[in-house]
Amino acid sequence: MYDRGIIIPGLIIFVLLVTFxxxxxxGVAGDVPKPELPKDSKKCVDSVNVMRSKHMQLLxxxxxEVLRTGDRAxxxxxxxxxxxxxxxxxxxxxxxxxxxxxxxxxxxxxTPYCWDCHLAPVESE
Amino acid sequence: xxKKRREFLKIAGISTLAGLxxxxxxxxxxxxxxxxxxxxxxxxxxxxxAGDQASTAGHGSDTVPSGTRYGMVIDVRKFNENxxxxxxxxxxxxxVHNVPDLAEKNNEIKWIWLTGYGNAFPDHSHYHxxxxxxxxxVLVLCNHCDSPPCVRACPTKxxxxxxxxIVAMDYHRCIGCRFCMAACPYGARSFNWQDPRNGxxxxxxxxEFPTRMRGxxxxxxxxxxxxxxxxxxACVEATGASKAMVFGDLxxxxxxxxxxxxxxxxxxxxxxxxxxxxxxxxx
Amino acid sequence: MFEKAxxxxxxxWIWLAFLGTFMAIGALCxxxxxxxxxxxxxxxxxxxWGLYISQFTFLVGVAAGGVMLVLPYYIHNYxxxxxxxxxxxxxxxxxxxxxxxxxxxxxxxxxxALNVLLHPTPNSMLFWDMIVLNGxxxxxxxxxxxxxxxxxKQVKPPKWIYIFVYISIPFAISIHxxxxxLYCGLPGRHFxxxxxxxxxxxxxxxxxxxxxxxxxxxILKRVANFDVGKEAKxxxxxxxxxxxxxxxxFLMLEFFVGYYSNIPGHKHTLEYLFFGLEHDxxxxxxxxxxxxxxxxxxxxxxxxxxxPYTRRNDLWLGIGSAAIFFGLWLDKGIGFVLxxxxxxxxxxxxxxxxxxxEIMITIAVWCTGFFILTVLYKIAISVxxxxxx
Numbered sequence: 001m002y003d004r005g006i007i008i009p010g011l012i013i014f015v016l017l018v019t020f021x022x023x024x025x026x027g028v029a030g031d032v033p034k035p036e037l038p039k040d041s042k043k044c045v046d047s048v049n050v051m052r053s054k055h056m057q058l059l060x061x062x063x064x065e066v067l068r069t070g071d072r073a074x075x076x077x078x079x080x081x082x083x084x085x086x087x088x089x090x091x092x093x094x095x096x097x098x099x100x101x102x103x104x105x106x107x108x109x110x111t112p113y114c115w116d117c118h119l120a121p122v123e124s125e
Numbered sequence: 126x127x128k129k130r131r132e133f134l135k136i137a138g139i140s141t142l143a144g145l146x147x148x149x150x151x152x153x154x155x156x157x158x159x160x161x162x163x164x165x166x167x168x169x170x171x172x173x174x175a176g177d178q179a180s181t182a183g184h185g186s187d188t189v190p191s192g193t194r195y196g197m198v199i200d201v202r203k204f205n206e207n208x209x210x211x212x213x214x215x216x217x218x219x220x221v222h223n224v225p226d227l228a229e230k231n232n233e234i235k236w237i238w239l240t241g242y243g244n245a246f247p248d249h250s251h252y253h254x255x256x257x258x259x260x261x262x263v264l265v266l267c268n269h270c271d272s273p274p275c276v277r278a279c280p281t282k283x284x285x286x287x288x289x290x291i292v293a294m295d296y297h298r299c300i301g302c303r304f305c306m307a308a309c310p311y312g313a314r315s316f317n318w319q320d321p322r323n324g325x326x327x328x329x330x331x332x333e334f335p336t337r338m339r340g341x342x343x344x345x346x347x348x349x350x351x352x353x354x355x356x357x358x359a360c361v362e363a364t365g366a367s368k369a370m371v372f373g374d375l376x377x378x379x380x381x382x383x384x385x386x387x388x389x390x391x392x393x394x395x396x397x398x399x400x401x402x403x404x405x406x407x408x
Numbered sequence: 409m410f411e412k413a414x415x416x417x418x419x420x421w422i423w424l425a426f427l428g429t430f431m432a433i434g435a436l437c438x439x440x441x442x443x444x445x446x447x448x449x450x451x452x453x454x455x456x457w458g459l460y461i462s463q464f465t466f467l468v469g470v471a472a473g474g475v476m477l478v479l480p481y482y483i484h485n486y487x488x489x490x491x492x493x494x495x496x497x498x499x500x501x502x503x504x505x506x507x508x509x510x511x512x513x514x515x516x517x518x519x520x521a522l523n524v525l526l527h528p529t530p531n532s533m534l535f536w537d538m539i540v541l542n543g544x545x546x547x548x549x550x551x552x553x554x555x556x557x558x559x560x561k562q563v564k565p566p567k568w569i570y571i572f573v574y575i576s577i578p579f580a581i582s583i584h585x586x587x588x589x590l591y592c593g594l595p596g597r598h599f600x601x602x603x604x605x606x607x608x609x610x611x612x613x614x615x616x617x618x619x620x621x622x623x624x625x626x627i628l629k630r631v632a633n634f635d636v637g638k639e640a641k642x643x644x645x646x647x648x649x650x651x652x653x654x655x656x657x658f659l660m661l662e663f664f665v666g667y668y669s670n671i672p673g674h675k676h677t678l679e680y681l682f683f684g685l686e687h688d689x690x691x692x693x694x695x696x697x698x699x700x701x702x703x704x705x706x707x708x709x710x711x712x713x714x715x716p717y718t719r720r721n722d723l724w725l726g727i728g729s730a731a732i733f734f735g736l737w738l739d740k741g742i743g744f745v746l747x748x749x750x751x752x753x754x755x756x757x758x759x760x761x762x763x764x765x766e767i768m769i770t771i772a773v774w775c776t777g778f779f780i781l782t783v784l785y786k787i788a789i790s791v792x793x794x795x796x797x
Contacts, residue, residue, distance in 0.1 A: 063297060067293065067295050067297075068285070068287070068293075068295060069288075070287050070288050070289065070349075072353045087332075087333070087334075087335060088333055113338065116338035117296060117335040117336050117337055117338050118335045119330065119332050119335060119336070229447065230452075231447075231450070231451070231452040231453075232447050232452070232453075233452075233453050234453075235453075240754055243755060244754040244755045244756065245754070247754075247755045265754075274594060274595050274596075277531050277532065278532055278533070278534070278594070279529065279532055280523075280524045280529050280532040280534035280535045280538070281520075281523040281524055281526075281527045281529060281532075282527050282529050283523075298520070298523055298527065299516070299517065299520075300515055300516065300517050300518075300520045300521055300523050300524070301446075301515050301516015301517045301520075302511075302514070302515055302516075302534060303456045303457060303514075303516070304532070304533075304534050304590070306453075306456040307456060307457060307591075307594055307597065307748075307749075308594045308595075309596070309753065310594075310595050310596020310597075310753050311596075311753055311754075312453070312454070312752055312753035312754045314453075315453050316446070316453065316456060316516065317445065317516065318445055318446050318447035318449075318451070318452075319444060319445040319447035320445065339444075339445035339446075339447075339516065340445055340446065340515070340516025340517040341516055341517060342516075395596060398595040398596055399595065400595065
């Protein structure tokens with residue numbers, strides 16, 4: 001093999017860099033997040049699994065329906081009427097962004113920019 | 126490189142290109158099976174409806190009515206009688222929609238504001254104006270044109286005409302190119318040159334309405350969020366029972382706004398540009 | 409072929425390092441702008457496009473100008489341009505890269521730029537501009553590279569490339585036409601609302617592009633031992649002269665329409681740009697020196713290129729083409745876009761002054777363009793030298 005002196009150390013450095021997250025965290029994936037669920041209401045717009053994996057699509061759908069198609073119909077849940085709205089519906093039950101949204105988002109290392117415009121609930125501390 | 130390998134690479138390259146383009150094409154073809162695309166198809170296509178209407182409407186006449194078309198009449202005389210009312214309208218609008226009050230004049234954002242008669246209506250005569258117009262100012266806002274140049278210019282459909290004739294903004298989609306600002310002949314649009322929250326008191330904010338983020342264009346939305354809740358636009362509400370502002374459906378012959386238009390001589394801003402504004406003024 | 413760009417004398421490296429320094433400073437300035445927002449620029453609600461978009465507009469012209477070398481060679485079989493069409497194509501690549509960088513620098517939400525593709529909107533001229541600009545960039549990279557590779561191997565370029573060369577010619581026209589349409593289709597902006605904008609853009613482009621190539625050609629003769637050739641040089645001068653004169657003619661037509669019709673909207677911006685516009689007792693004239701600079705530079709540039717004595721002298725020829733390039737930059741790269749916002753749709757006058765941060769980003773984009781141009785020209789000329797030896 002030509003240039004063995006360069007290629008092999010280069011490969012080693014490359015592998016070390018790529019695996020950085022693993023050895024930096026000592027091979028531990030971190031604790032599974034436990035988002036705090038609302039105490040007063042039991043039912044969300046969909047099942048836990050769907051909400052966990054698809055809430056972003058749902059929010060996008062609501063956004064397009066409300067804003068673009070003008071379909072602002074309310075929906076009913078446990079006898080209460082809600083708008084299709086992150087700011088005016090979701091956070092009426094999920095009253096803490098820190099204890100709900102952020103727990104998973106931080107774990108998954110995603111930073112959605114919803115809250116750049118939409119007002120997060122006032123944290124009660 | 127032997128011949129076969131070269132041929133393979135050629136075919137691979139071409140099919141990659143085709144593969145990249147195909148989804149978009151297929152998407153368009155089978156709109157029914159793809160919810161997002163279907164939704165896109167239901168949207169009012171910018172320019173399309175308005176253009177057709179304009180061409181069939183003939184010379185000088187307005188558009189053929191179809192569906193709802195929200196409009197507004199502003200009675201400048203009533204504002205002249207009660208100058209504090211205009212400020213109340215501005216305040217109502219800007220606080221309901223969390224419009225920031227930024228220190229830097231260059232970064233200013235406004236949805237509804239006062240300007241001189243000559244500024245609002247540069248094409249009308251200003252020679253020896255009557256005293257009222259000389260002294261007082263006129264409230265101006267987005268005209269929610271029937272044939273909006275901003276919608277024509279927008280490269281992402283972030284601004285569009287909705288089914289009620291309101292020229293709306295989708296702040297999620299705006300890329301901040303500001304083509305719409307160059308296109309608007311009324312200077313109705315503002316850009317978020319910095320984070321708008323720099324100019325908002327976050328404790329006194331309207332928690333039912335979002336703010337905007339930096340890098341997007343914003344403007345009056347004719348209170349598109351309040352109308353379905355049975356509310357009048359915030360500025361109209363602020364004028365109380367004075368009838369200084371009348372809001373309603375221009376296509377409904379029995380609406381109050383149509384009565385006002387029938388009984389008064391009204392003017393629009395820059396009608397010669399063919400934008401067909403939905404805001405009318407009694408001066 | 410890239411290895412050719414890695415070998416050069418000290419001047420080559422010093423020049424690249426010089427450009428690189430400004431690129432680095434500009435990158436830092438852009439990070440500042442990215443984090444704070446476009447509030448770090450001098451733009452405002454009234455003047456909503458500034459240096460970035462005006463540079464973009466000018467550089468689209470420079471990119472389109474390269475076609476003035478490609479067209480005579482490939483359509484009219486004008487052999488004298490054989491050696492330098494590559495300079496036109498590589499100039500287009502550098503200029504278009506600058507254009508795209510200026511667009512990105514100007515976006516409020518640069519990360520969403522691809523929304524233009526995700527939600528294609530054929531009624532927006534910006535959508536078409538994106539298509540033709542990227543198309544033209546692709547065509548120039550393809551044609552330039554394939555033809556240079558063939559030249560290096562001293563074989564004829566493959567036949568299929570000619571299809572792309574011929575397509576690239578109308579594309580060159582289209583990039584500047586569509587860029588003009590960004591402006592000339594907007595109601596209520598009287599200065600831009602003129603059918604002559606696209607022809608005027610093309611005229612100034614066909615002067616500015618070749619003027620830059622001629623200027624660079626004269627420099628290359630001294631520093632890189634690369635001669636454009638006398639016949640080619642004379643022909644480029646002719647092209648520049650005609651294009652610059654036609655541009656001046658079109659501008660005079662604008663003056664005639666504005667001042668003879670006496671319609672205020674058609675006159676105001678010209679008044680603001682060339683004489684200063686009075687409004688509420690204040691005269692606004694911050695662009696007047698630039699526009700008279702354009703007049704003086706273009707007039708003297710045309711004279712230097714037209715008079716046989718100065719045309720035959722390389723120094724005067726260089727000064728003349730630099731004057732035309734710089735003059736047209738003042739016209740289109742400063743006056744046209746910024747002037748169009750005065751007066752505002754509400755009949756007010758707001759003057760625009762770029763900030764230091766904005767100017768540094770602008771300089772950095774220009775330096776990036778010249779960096780790319782230097783590297784590409786280095787490759788092209790090294791190939792030429794290799795063939796000769």
